């Protein structure tokens with residue numbers, strides 16, 4: 404069911420696609436795949452280019468659907484959804500040909516010098532995509548674009564909370580000229596997702612929570628289905644002693660409250676050097692108090708509602724747990740029932756510790772807990788004290804210092820002097836470590852996830868029997884030893900002796 408989270412209005416009701424319907428869609432996608440693949444990258448890129456133009460033409464309409472269905476401010480629907488998708492199409496169109504083409508490989512092993520090597524990147528076939536509600540357009544779009552340009556056909560199971568925008572995505576691909584059955588959307592809840600997982604897909608790209616991701620991984624392991632898992636995060640922000648307090652506090656407020664904190668990459672924990680802690684906290688509180696909360700369709704709105712009551716309750720529980728353990732609420736900490744059913748005030752907490760749920764579990768809501776530290780080592784230890792490892796940010800006037808520290812922060816992405824925005828860098832691989840997931844999407848490495856690697860080794864000497872074939876014997880062993888000495892012995896003398904002994908060897912008859 405699609406509901407406007409700002410008002411509670413039911414936008415449309417949907418029946419979940421059945422197991423049978425999912426299987427049927429996958430079968431049709433499979434039948435359509437060879438012809439789509441045979442078009443070649445350039446013709447597929449032409450479809451993506453048209454998709455990009457159509458999306459550009461309809462940007463306002465698409466952004467409005469996103470805002471109505473997911474609640475985020477219209478400006479964010481444009482920047483973090485439409486613009487991200489446009490740029491992802493641009494990346495695929497510009498780069499796929501170069502990144503997917505055959506690669507010639509030189510063989511170093513002397514015995515293999517008589518063969519040419521080539522790496523081929525072949526589409527998997529049918530890629531299944533299961534996506535969440537928080538970025539209901541940019542996530543399935545960026546993943547679909549990469550899968551399609553690589554020659555796969557695609558079946559998307561969007562979140563049951565955001566089916567309308569997923570159907571808009573299907574319309575865009577079809578209008579852009581994607582042949583029939585190349586791209587499908589199967590709306591439905593977790594049972595439709597489970598049906599997709601059990602269907603005849605060749606790979607699954609899953610984005611969602613850690614518990615669902617673990618269930619998916621178990622089921623996929625049973626049939627050795629390759630999966631990419633883009634899961635939750637608890638991203639730390641490290642504000643070093645030389646950071647610009649005004650810039651860093653603005654970054655913290657945006658990073659924590661963008662999409663009402665419902666971003667896998669949002670700032671979930673903030674650690675600030677003791678020397679600037681007080682000034683930083685005061686700046687954050689003062690800026691949070693200026694945020695305008697309301698319906699995302701109002702262009703003046705900075706922060707919209709949460710997606711639904713369940714998500715709001717998780718936030719409330721975590722804030723209450725923190726308060727009970729001694730945290731101080733400097734602003735927020737309450738529902739804003741006068742605005743609508745799912746509004747929660749942007750909240751700043753201090754006096755927090757790692758014993759509190761708010762510092763350990765994904766909150767996925769508008770809360771910024773801030774904690775002081777004394778040394779860079781302590782900051783890194785706190786940042787790494789988490790089961791998650793999606794992204795992190797380091798704030799310092801000295802970019803080099805930030806880069807050096809990034810080496811010891813355990814995360815898939817580290818940003819210096821910005822947070823959360825890395826999802827908008829189409830060239831940047833996006834993926835987490837630890838419980839935040841397996842594999843990646845976006846950029847060159849995301850494209851690599853959409854292809855199987857095949858190696859073709861072709862012998863230059865088709866009429867020659869290979870020296871390592873049967874039959875073995877003392878003479879064979881001597882000859883192999885000479886060859887091995889020639890390439891691998893410690894001293895030049897040994898290698899030369901090996902070369903001399905090798906010359907003229909291997910004349911014995913092979914079977």
Ligand code: NAD
Nearest residue numbers: 534535536561562592593596597611612615633634635667
């Ligand atoms: P969720 O795990 O509840 O659902 C994700 C998707 O999985 C939905 O489409 C849902 O219908 C489907 N699903 C549920 N049960 C299933 C099952 N048994 N089999 C197959 N599919 C099933 O997550 P959510 O609440 O929609 O999204 C929020 C979570 O997603 C957060 O944890 C957030 O951090 C994470 N997320 C991660 C990234 C990333 O790139 N790492 C991006 C966005 C969101």
